[in-house]
Amino acid sequence: GHGVSYCAPCDANFCRGKTVAVVGGGDTAVSDAIALAGLCRAVYLLHRRDVLRAQYSLVRQAHALPNLKMIFSVSPVRIEGGQKVERIVLRRAGGSELALPVDGVFVAIGVIPNSQRLPPSLPTDGGYLEAPESGVTPVPGVFVAG
Numbered sequence: 001g002h003g004v005s006y007c008a009p010c011d012a013n014f015c016r017g018k019t020v021a022v023v024g025g026g027d028t029a030v031s032d033a034i035a036l037a038g039l040c041r042a043v044y045l046l047h048r049r050d051v052l053r054a055q056y057s058l059v060r061q062a063h064a065l066p067n068l069k070m071i072f073s074v075s076p077v078r079i080e081g082g083q084k085v086e087r088i089v090l091r092r093a094g095g096s097e098l099a100l101p102v103d104g105v106f107v108a109i110g111v112i113p114n115s116q117r118l119p120p121s122l123p124t125d126g127g128y129l130e131a132p133e134s135g136v137t138p139v140p141g142v143f144v145a146g
Contacts, residue, residue, distance in 0.1 A: 003085030008032035018103035029108035
């Protein structure tokens with residue numbers, strides 16, 4: 001309720017007419033930025049790399065939006081404000097800092113798999129379940145999808 005969200009579809013309406021930042025560079029971040037640009041006065045898409053990793057079609061859509069500005073080679077340092085977000089402070093690749101005045105921050109940098117409750121006999125790679133294309137795992141009744 002203070003202006004930091006991990007779900008743009010859930011919280012976009014709270015930012016109608018405001019300036020927001022989206023942190024990330026993949027499909028979710030770019031999709032979120034595009035959706036927010038339809039509601040917000042201005043959207044900053046902040047990415048730590050010098051190129052987005054999202055699908056080309058999404059990147060093309062984002063570039064066409066006049067109120068969506070992409071800022072590359074920056075990493076968030078902190079979010080500042082009192083009872084609500086007032087700015088996001090970024091570190092540039094060279095080490096200098098940049099403070100952007102924003103009313104909200106949407107974090108879209110990926111997720112950590114919630115696999116700690118799964119049977120240890122399931123093969124994983126970095127917490128993600130491994131399975132063949134069929135989705136069948138070695139544990140009866142457990143399948144992988146997505």
